Amino acid sequence: MKRFFLILFAAAVLTSCGSKENAARAKVNIYIWTNYLPPEVVAEFERRTGIDANVDTYDSNEAVLAKLQSGVADYDVVVPSDYMVKILVPQGLLQTIDHNRLPHFKNLDPRFLNQAFDPGNAHSIPYLWGTTGIGYNKQKVKEPIDSWRALFDGRYAGRILMLDDPREAFGAALKLMGRSINERDPATLRRAAAMLEAQKRLVRTYNSSDFANLLAAGDVDLAQGWNGEMAEAVTNAPDRLAYVVPKEGGTLWIDNLAISKGARNLDAAYAFIDYVLEPKTAAKIVNGVHYAAANQAAWPLIDDKIRRDPAIYPPKEVLDRCELIEDLGKTMPLIDELWTEIKAQ
Amino acid sequence: MKGGWHRRLLAAHTALVYLFLYAPIAILVAFSFNAARQTAFWEGFTLDWYRRLLSNALLFRSVRNSLVVAGITTAAAVLLGTPAALALARHEFRGRRATQALLYLPVIIPEVVLGGALVTFFGAVGLRLSLWTVVIAHIVFSVSYVAIVVRARLSGLDPSLAEAARDLGANPFETFRRVTLPLAAPGILASALLVFTLSIDDYVVTSFVAGVGATTLPLHIYSMLKVGVTPEVNAISTLILAGTIVLIVLAHRLLLDSSPTEGAG
Numbered sequence: 006m007k008r009f010f011l012i013l014f015a016a017a018v019l020t021s022c023g024s025k026e027n028a029a030r031a032k033v034n035i036y037i038w039t040n041y042l043p044p045e046v047v048a049e050f051e052r053r054t055g056i057d058a059n060v061d062t063y064d065s066n067e068a069v070l071a072k073l074q075s076g077v078a079d080y081d082v083v084v085p086s087d088y089m090v091k092i093l094v095p096q097g098l099l100q101t102i103d104h105n106r107l108p109h110f111k112n113l114d115p116r117f118l119n120q121a122f123d124p125g126n127a128h129s130i131p132y133l134w135g136t137t138g139i140g141y142n143k144q145k146v147k148e149p150i151d152s153w154r155a156l157f158d159g160r161y162a163g164r165i166l167m168l169d170d171p172r173e174a175f176g177a178a179l180k181l182m183g184r185s186i187n188e189r190d191p192a193t194l195r196r197a198a199a200m201l202e203a204q205k206r207l208v209r210t211y212n213s214s215d216f217a218n219l220l221a222a223g224d225v226d227l228a229q230g231w232n233g234e235m236a237e238a239v240t241n242a243p244d245r246l247a248y249v250v251p252k253e254g255g256t257l258w259i260d261n262l263a264i265s266k267g268a269r270n271l272d273a274a275y276a277f278i279d280y281v282l283e284p285k286t287a288a289k290i291v292n293g294v295h296y297a298a299a300n301q302a303a304w305p306l307i308d309d310k311i312r313r314d315p316a317i318y319p320p321k322e323v324l325d326r327c328e329l330i331e332d333l334g335k336t337m338p339l340i341d342e343l344w345t346e347i348k349a350q
Numbered sequence: 351m352k353g354g355w356h357r358r359l360l361a362a363h364t365a366l367v368y369l370f371l372y373a374p375i376a377i378l379v380a381f382s383f384n385a386a387r388q389t390a391f392w393e394g395f396t397l398d399w400y401r402r403l404l405s406n407a408l409l410f411r412s413v414r415n416s417l418v419v420a421g422i423t424t425a426a427a428v429l430l431g432t433p434a435a436l437a438l439a440r441h442e443f444r445g446r447r448a449t450q451a452l453l454y455l456p457v458i459i460p461e462v463v464l465g466g467a468l469v470t471f472f473g474a475v476g477l478r479l480s481l482w483t484v485v486i487a488h489i490v491f492s493v494s495y496v497a498i499v500v501r502a503r504l505s506g507l508d509p510s511l512a513e514a515a516r517d518l519g520a521n522p523f524e525t526f527r528r529v530t531l532p533l534a535a536p537g538i539l540a541s542a543l544l545v546f547t548l549s550i551d552d553y554v555v556t557s558f559v560a561g562v563g564a565t566t567l568p569l570h571i572y573s574m575l576k577v578g579v580t581p582e583v584n585a586i587s588t589l590i591l592a593g594t595i596v597l598i599v600l601a602h603r604l605l606l607d608s609s610p611t612e613g614a615g
Contacts, residue, residue: 034562034563038573039573039574040574044407044408059562059563060408061560061562061563061564061565062408062565062569062570062573063573064572064573064574068557071469071557071558072479075469075470075472075473075479075558076473077469077472077473077476077477077478077479077561078478078479078561078562079478079479079480079561079562080562
């Protein structure tokens with residue numbers, strides 16, 4: 006037993022020495038979604054700049070919020086989603102970004118800039134983005150799916166999955182009505198709720214965590230879902246599964262690079278963000294992680310297969326009809342109430 | 351013949367219980383050799399996931415972090431918890447009951463509360479989050495487990511053994527080293543294994559207090575859920591399982607070696 010602990014202790018001492026050696030070099034601490042930064046992209050950054058990049062991963066926006074709120078986390082660069090930027094900024098957890106220090110900012114697609122969650126991109130730089138759409142089993146549906154109508158179609162009763170998320174469920178109904186996902190008019194919202202109530206008998210399950218697996222396993226044939234997980238499922242079974250953003254448009258999400266208020270490695274943080282904005286780097290990231298980048302200069306360098314994959318890059322006219330989920334403020338309680346009624350039926 | 355029937359039923363029952371306990375682990379091990387990326391179907395044998403594991407620096411770092419944290423936590427918790435257990439089991443002193451109640455607290459309170467409290471505490475004292483804050487957090491809940499398990503072992507022992515040692519001229523230190531400690535050893539070892547296990551798979555508390563470079567294996571696996579867990583996780587779990595079995599066999603051997611009648615360890 007003594008020997009056992011001695012070995013463990015020695016291992017601990019050795020590893021702590023290892024990390025001290027690097028203390029003299031410049032570094033940047035990055036807190037980012039899993040599978041959002043290919044290792045070779047990090048390696049090239051370190052090689053080129055001599056800066057050590059420490060990458061830690063998280064699984065939810067709330068993890069970023071908790072870490073930054075603690076006030077003692079040493080992360081310099083974080084990657085919150087659109088709505089989380091809007092929560093972090095008023096709490097003073099993100100720095101104002103000096104665009105003059107980012108010469109490659111010009112490479113970004115204006116479509117993703119200056120959004121309601123961060124006017125003028127004062128605190129955030131768009132990184133990767135995606136959509137909500139429908140994943141479906143090509144062998145089981147009657148015709149090609151291109152509209153939210155399919156999720157309200159009686160022929161698919163008992164084989165439909167909806168996201169367990171009021172904004173997404175209402176989003177599908179509102180888009181089908183030709184309205185905005187961020188509709189605030191109570192009468193319109195009530196009509197959307199009536200649609201969702203009528204739809205309920207067709208829905209096999211409401212699920213936001215496991216939808217792609219349920220679709221892949223054949224438990225449902227049509228599933229509302231986010232494109233990342235769906236793309237993964239489709240890649241594994243391309244003959245059987247497909248993903249489409251309905252022609253009415255879906256929700257759009259953007260994950261953004263931001264610098265934390267207490268960042269201690271400011272120069273390195275700017276160097277890293279600007280490096281990511283280079284067309285070559287952005288293309289390498291897209292080719293590696295299979296999410297779309299907000300970088301238009303990278304487009305010619307992205308693999309053809311990815312550029313033509315509508316699950317990653319939906320057609321422009323469809324994308325034009327996609328919307329970001331905005332904070333609805335006083336309208337939220339009504340939506341929550343209507344959603345509770347639908348789920349309780 | 352009648353007894354045979356009963357025995358067979360019992361054997362079948364036992365087999366089913368073991369199947370229930372070990373089938374998932376067997377499947378996990380089997381699928382670490384599966385050629386398919388998704389774990390629903392068997393598509394042929396491969397060592398690919400083990401090969402990819404070797405080049406997955408982040409996953410490797412998370413395993414190393416977990417081992418470092420669990421190792422230090424276990425050592426520290428045993429060193430702090432065993433004396434506490436001795437004091438509680440062998441001595442009457444003022445505040446004994448309160449001490450005991452306070453020791454149970456970290457075991458009882460929800461992990462979310464403990465994690466939240468710790469991160470607030472670190473914030474208040476200005477301690478930057480790192481791997482060391484994870485170690486501190488794990489020691490906090492581990493000490494209690496050690497104290498409880500070792501204390502249970504000590505209360506089952508005959509106090510007259512220590513008295514006999516003193517009667518035979520052993521000083522308190524010798525009594526402790528040659529009588530009490532060897533008798534308590536199985537409890538200490540059991541608590542060490544328990545605490546090592548608790549530390550290595552803790553997610554909730556760790557997710558609160560982990561800082562830069564402190565991603566542990568559970569944190570890493572959870573963060574993979576967004577894009578799907580690959581069989582690489584099965585491969586690393588299989589390796590850890592194998593390592594654990596080796597450790598337990600080793601610990602068992604050491605315990606057998608040191609417990610025989612000649613006394614000293």
